[in-house]
Amino acid sequence: MDLLTIGLLSASVIVGLAGASLTALKGWNGWLELKKMELTQSLGDRGLPPATGRIEIADLRERVRKLEAIAAGIDI
Structure with missing residues (x-):
């Protein structure tokens, strides 16, 4: 294998990993x-109104x- 093929292969692997990482992060x-x-919805559902x-x-x-x-x- 020549140097160009190895470079293209490694670049494509790096780009693929970057894409997968960005997708996972998103x-x-x-x-x-x-x-x-x-959490905000469950905290809002808890408790009774003050008068009740x-x-x-x-x-x-x-x-x-x-x-x-x-x-x-x-006896009461």
Whole structure:
């Protein structure tokens, strides 16, 4: 094999590797962006609105008071 053939072959291998690397990098960035979107959406879905959360906490406190009264033997 002559020098020109070896040079062309090595250049084509380098170009192929560069293309594959760029494609993989683009896919990786897309996957990271997808995960960021999933995280922001899941964080937005969590929790109750403030008023509903306060009402629910008040209901839970009332239930705890009733259970404590039952445990202590006091009629409500």
